[in-house]
Amino acid sequence: MQGATQTEDGGPVGRSVLWRHVTAATSRRAGGEATGAMPTRAGARSPERVVAGAIGRAADKIHRMPLFFDQIQWSEAALAELGELLPEGALVSMIEGPGDSLGVVAICPELLAAITEMQTAGRVSSRPAPSRRPTRTDGSICSDFINALLAELGADPSLLPGRDRIRGYRYASHLDDLRALDLLLEDGGFHLLSVGLRAGEAGQRNGRLVIAWPADPAQSPCEPGNDAEPADDCTGASSLADAVLDAPFELRGILCRRRISLRELAALAPGDVVALPPDVLGAATLETALGQVLFRGKLGEMAGRHALRLLAGADVAVAGVADPATAPPSAATVGPDGLSLGDLDSPDPFRAVHENLVPHDVDGAGPSHRTLPESA
Template sequence: MAKSADELFDMPLAVTGVKHEVFQQDALQETMSDETLLVLLDGPDGARGVISFDIQTLAALIEVQTTGRVVPKPADARAPTPTDAAMMAPLVDDMLRRFAENLAEEEQGYWVRGYRFGVRLENLRMMGLALEAPDFNLLRVNLDLFAGAKQGEMVLVLPVVEKPRIPLAEGEKMPDIGAQMGEALMRLPAQIDAVLCRIVMPLSAIGKLKVGDVLPIEREALSDTILEVGKKHKLAESRLGQMNGFRAVRLIMDRPDGAMEAEEDHYGADLSGAAPDFAAKKDKGAPALADLGGAMDGDLGGDLGSDFGGLDDLSDLPDLSDLPDLDGGGDDDLPDLSDLGSFDGGGDLPDLGDLPDLGDLPDLGEFGELSDLPALE
């Protein structure tokens, strides 16, 4: 920096301190300021870095280029302009070239090569959008400008990159990188979100939410849980449940039409109770007859058939509460009627023996026409 400032602007400049740190991209903005001149640096293979100058350094370099001297007092705060960036470009390019040349023979010199002045960035938000690498080297440089006329600071941010591979010597074999690659991939963070549903609420209502508040979730949310990665990228459909005491999701892959309804009938989706246990419910057949409740008690005859899967609503069955108790109120079983034979006229009635004297029966009075009786079909 001293040689670049001297040769370009005939300006005395000295570096009084350097601090090197490594930051993740999302932490960079906390270490830098919007009140500085931010410049994007273009690097090799699409790599990008940033260099920034505080207002004191910027003022000193502008003053020496316009008046040949530096005013020995702190500069007033102001917003950097595109003109400021253009006047700093020669210093940036020359300094970066010398930096790379000085470290060319050093073991870590590869990560500073090939950078040059790019474009001015308006703020730190634009910097965050422009930078792509996950980790960055940050060099914070303290400057003495024009023999103490001003004190300033420069920050240089360059991405952490892998060391270029050196060509193999004759007879040297390529290392087995399979295990190294697998280990590196297993360390990568991968977050998958199971999204039950999305609820639209006014911002005022969201701000009033507190512990214990209940949000309405549709019953179908259990069956329509979506697995997402990144910014709402749909990975798969799933069903919420539990396994071995842990929350779990069952992936639904290429299910046919109607499969969701079948699972809904089998597993149920009552949000007020516990989630369904996938490990215990493997039979995807019709529900047990006992589950149909008391509406199916008694013998309703053969007209209903043996398949109850289509009985969605039993509310239209007649009221059978007036029927007498078939056991006569006692505990004895009904008599065996199998010996009575057929009543369709195709056979003779069995011998009933001597009937008892019915003279003691009370007088039943006058009967009307029997034709008024209802058919007993």
């Protein structure tokens, strides 16, 4: 080549910059092969680019709104300082994630105005945002955008461990007062993602978006992937009726009730015996905590524990138990809240009565150990 001048490494002067880049890349590749180092993946993206791409896709998908990103910051915050880190006058929305964990999304007034303008006028103006308090209607308007950006962020596999706990979060409700954050959110650390951006074709409106979610939320025992034993409340019920039927219910076995005077009560001392009716063993009842009689039965013993043999309608008469419909009113007909319980002994159409043997600890351990009844 005529008049070609070469550099010290043999490359032509006219292409010295390109030549140096090619030479350096070749040297790095050769060095990596020699040492067995893994080459860096060319398509790897920074966490900031991941966030910008996710929020940009959500804004385009929901509102066809272009966004330009200026600053994206990741940080940690405690619950006590969370309210001070949100934009002033922002629309604050609660988000709910796996295990009933809660977080927040705050949209500054400028970005809120841009979203509203895109929905009403189809474009973003350069007018200052109106000075007003965000309303629940604003929360409803922004709920689709919030759900979309949370879904886009959670679907990206490039999120770092810990930050990927944002997966599964969705819009829950609008928050009127920031002072309620201390009551709604669990105490602990929070991931904080603060995004400074510009909205509009020319980026004419500056905005700020803040997302906060628990850094280490308590995993629900029913969540997939939890190796712990499932708790009692993880019923896996397919309907509300199944879930209600699996709910715990308190029952009380009542041997009998007897009225005594205040004078007799004051005269009682350890070792005294309270006389009970002779047929008390055959007139025991199984009741709710409010005093509703569910079954009548006979006191007995099973597997070393006191038990009630539940009696059907015909057996009740044999045992000498009066018909509840004709029995005189007693203290049990009034609940602890003062409401009448007069009809609670009537048969319920949804409950089938079966003859059964129900082991249960009853009030009073039998004739050999008679104690003062609870309603005495």
